[in-house]
Amino acid sequence: MDTANSHEHGAGHDDDHGESHGHGDHPKFLAHHFDTPLQQFDTAKLGMWLFLAQELLFFAGLFVAYGIYRNWYPDAFSWSSHQLDPIMGAINTVVLLFSSLTAALAVRSSQLGQKSKTSMWLVLTIICAFIFLVVKYFEYEHKFESGLLPGGHFHPHHLHVVRAMHGAAAAGIPDHSGTFFGIYFMMTGVHGLHVLIGIGVMIWILIRNNRGEFSAQYFTPVELVALYWHLVDLIWIYLFPLLYLID
């Protein structure tokens, strides 16, 4: 076969499909290798769900470590958990839940093609994400000051009891409390990193929205970033009781 002589049969390479779309009505946002906007949208969403699946497995490692050490060192986990401030944690939970709501509403607005409303909801989501990080910053600062650090660096001092302790937890600082803080910093740190990445991506989507790239026909990126953001929220829904509210 002489490749130099091979040529395309005109522009009709979509004609074999049930729905006929020539190049003529190939919208600008539709990539060349897709036939319909619906195919592109569904593919993108499947890709995002697969990505979220890998995110879940990524966090799963941390949850497994948490489960094992909580099983091994229940006293240390109980004592350490009482050093965390559940009020701060609860505030952050509400902030993240609210940001999830605004993210969902951003998607809804973009589905309806309401550009300025979409921007507003996105901005609100980003603000919530920042509030979350600020609260987290104060919590971290308190841990650093009190020497509540991971593993080998654990040297507690200046403790002020945030939550009343009872049982073994009240008896004194149990061994291996440093392990709890190792896991605490990994879990909240990796989660915080996801929040930070989420902020970056949402700012990018916000800019694209303001440029008018999205419409009721094409809102895929808004939908995808919202899916990601809901996952970040989802992880926190578990982190909050597991870290802050151990009996």
Add this chain to the structure above:
Amino acid sequence: MSHEAHDKIDDGGVHPHIAPVKMYIAIFLGLIFFTVVTVAVGFVHLGPLNLLVAIVIATIKAALVVIFFMHLKDDAKFNALVFVGSLLFAGVFLVYTMNDTGHRGQIDPEQGVEVLPSTGEFAPGGPARPARSVAAEGHEGEPVTADVVLPEHAPQAH
């Protein structure tokens, strides 16, 4: 390329199901309600039930987010399978690993031999277990708790 989620209209365009704002607000309020419940329960002394309650409430909240905020309700079934499947594999990871870490150094009934977790040596005939805290004392087959096995625990050699 068939999509049960996008029924009726089949012109290749994207026609999402648009939920009312009220629904989103209702879900949000539900999430807040469960957050209050979980904090409240956190201050009540429930013992081991504490973990169970926390997990159950968190799972209800997570389900609300996934089903309504992430639209899994109206989405392609395969996307739901991806999500649930990944949780299943995370579960395999957790359960199998804890099947090991919860049962280290326990009796091998076939041989009538017990490993002494403190020394890693064989104890023929399965003598009394080495001293351990009362709280950690359990009958045969109970998980060996932390303070026996784990201080300075090298991997427990057999």
Add this chain to the structure above:
Amino acid sequence: MSTEAEATLPTSDHTGHGTGTSYLDASSGLRNWLITLDHKRIGIMYLISVLLAFAAGGIFALLVRIELLSPGRTIMGAATYNQVFTLHGAIMVFLFIIPSVPAALGNFFLPIMLGAKDVAFPRLNLLSFYIYVVGAVMALASMVIGSVDTGWTFYTPYSSNSVVGSQNAVIWMTGAVFTLGFSSILTGVNFIATVHKMRAPGQTWRRLPLFIWAAYATSVIQVLATPVLAITLALLLMERAFGLGIFDPRIGGDPVLFQHFFWFYSHPAVYIMILPGMGVVSEIIATFSKREIFGYMFVAMSSVGLALVGFLVWGHHMFVSGQSEYATMVFSALTFLVAIPSGVKIFNWLGTLYGGAISLESPMLYGLAFIVLFSIGGLTGLFHATLSTGIFLHDTYFVVAHFHYVMVGGTVFAFFGGLHYWWPKMTGKMYEEGLAKWGFALFFIGFNMTFLTQFVLGSRGMPRRYYDYLPQFTGLHQFSSTGAFIIGIGILLIFVNLTRSLISGKKAPRNPWRSAGYEWMTPTPPPLENFKEVPVITRGPYDYHLATEAELSEN
């Protein structure tokens, strides 16, 4: 496809331009290659990269075998030896085998076999390639800084507080593997979405080529297992940097936990390595037997089955780690399940060969070698799954021989088989068949000399990862090393042959093997959008009785 033969066969009598041009001629210049979104070019770039990695890993393998020519120090000390076998393992596993078939051959052929114009996410595809490059550079950096000596498994506490060698090398190498993992994940995400959403009209799940089924199963593992490796290495890095206390026994951590985390990824990763190879072999066996694959659905489902069962057996790497006896028993029992889908495949390939019109061109030789060598590798795996023998053979050369039979006898033979099989389609050039057969023969003979010997060594008690050994092992070790050099010569011959074909090879016809596979229906080399028109699939990829004369002809 038979009724649409005109649509898919190159008729080359239309005027026009654009997508009809071969992907190689579509644009030129290095820059156009480096920023390409075309899955075929990305596949070629992957191919070049993994072959470079293969060469590097091979050199380290030869260094290992030279050191083992005599007891005691031959050319290097014990510490250097540790570094050399670590680099051999890490490079071969993470830089070569894992991306070899899926990312190089898979990238090129997956969309073509589906009748798609590209993968679902072309930008992500290019990104995944560059993440691979960054990972490779980090791995190189670790070698410059001083070498890792932990073994490719990075077991704690060697990796968390090594005092020998360079501390930072571990950080760079684990960082490299962490990075390479994301490249693998993105490829997996891309392939799954592509298989689900980009199939040509008429391309039903029952008409998918078995290579696609294998690549699909592989992608599932890549998406579900690789992130666990990432978090494991992240924990390891943090352990080193901040003393988290998760893996460090001095502060209450558990080094065995690292093995759980690592093998939760790395055992399924064994199937990331072998499954695509099985897919290639299925294609080769069908083409060179000119026969429908016997029990098509069984072969397809056994790929998915292997992928799922692969997640349940990781603890068989830890029988002597101090893991609980309960876990050990469960993992041992489950490990035997792996034999079922593997056996199904072997049985069905043999069933396909039976009564087929077999022709022994070089790709077929690799295919047949795969069946033999993988059977040996697979069956010796059962020795390890059985607790009584497994504990005796643990960490001996028997294990080394076993996994080389699977990884090299399986995956690498399939990779080279696939390379020879698809080379004409990818490059548009034919290699010299005689030289290819010589290359194969040397590879095959050398391989068996090297590793059959190691089964004997291992069963006699030679432990793995030692640079020294007792004098009675000298003869066997020397025989094994001789085999390794024969492999080296064979591989060199293969490279020379393939490279020469690029310069002076004959122009390849459209369908040199007269295969009924979809990928052979497009011109050679394929045009930019793979097919001149979107193909409509009307028959299975192995339906020789339905394929037309025109489709099965060379041109």
